[in-house]
Amino acid sequence: MDINRNFFNKKNVTILILIIIGYLLLIRINNYFFRRKSYQDYEKEEKEETYMLEIKGRIKYVHTEKSHTYVELFNDSLTYSLPYTRSLKYSPNTLSYFLKIGDSIYKSKLDYSITIVRNREKTNWILGKVEQ
Secondary structure, eight states, X not given: OHHHHHHTSHHHHHHHHHHHHHHXXXXXXXXXXXXXXOHHHHHHHHHHHHHHOOEEEEEEEEEEETTEEEEEETTOSOEEEEOOOEESSSSSOBHHXXXXXXXXXXXXXXXXXXXXXXXXXXXXXXXXXXXO
């Protein structure tokens, strides 16, 4: 019993309060300097990166993960990341499910539009947008 009374003396309580306040300040400072990006921020960055690229060639590999479509081409060693794109004009209506191995893909640099050619038939999509 004597130990408990000595532990909760004024000095120890003050130190404990200062530690808690310091920890809370550390969390606030961390959140201020190292802000976490929202999902929308990541999508916007990906869309801007894809906008800057020229993509041209036949699709060798298509992979979809968490609404991101990753495409590899036969003539290129890069893996392109395409933002979520949906269209009510085509079936299936999302670009990630529409793309197939062997399709040709064309996207000009500094352009959001993308053209997919399959069996000499062209389909146009706008990256990162729901097209009606």
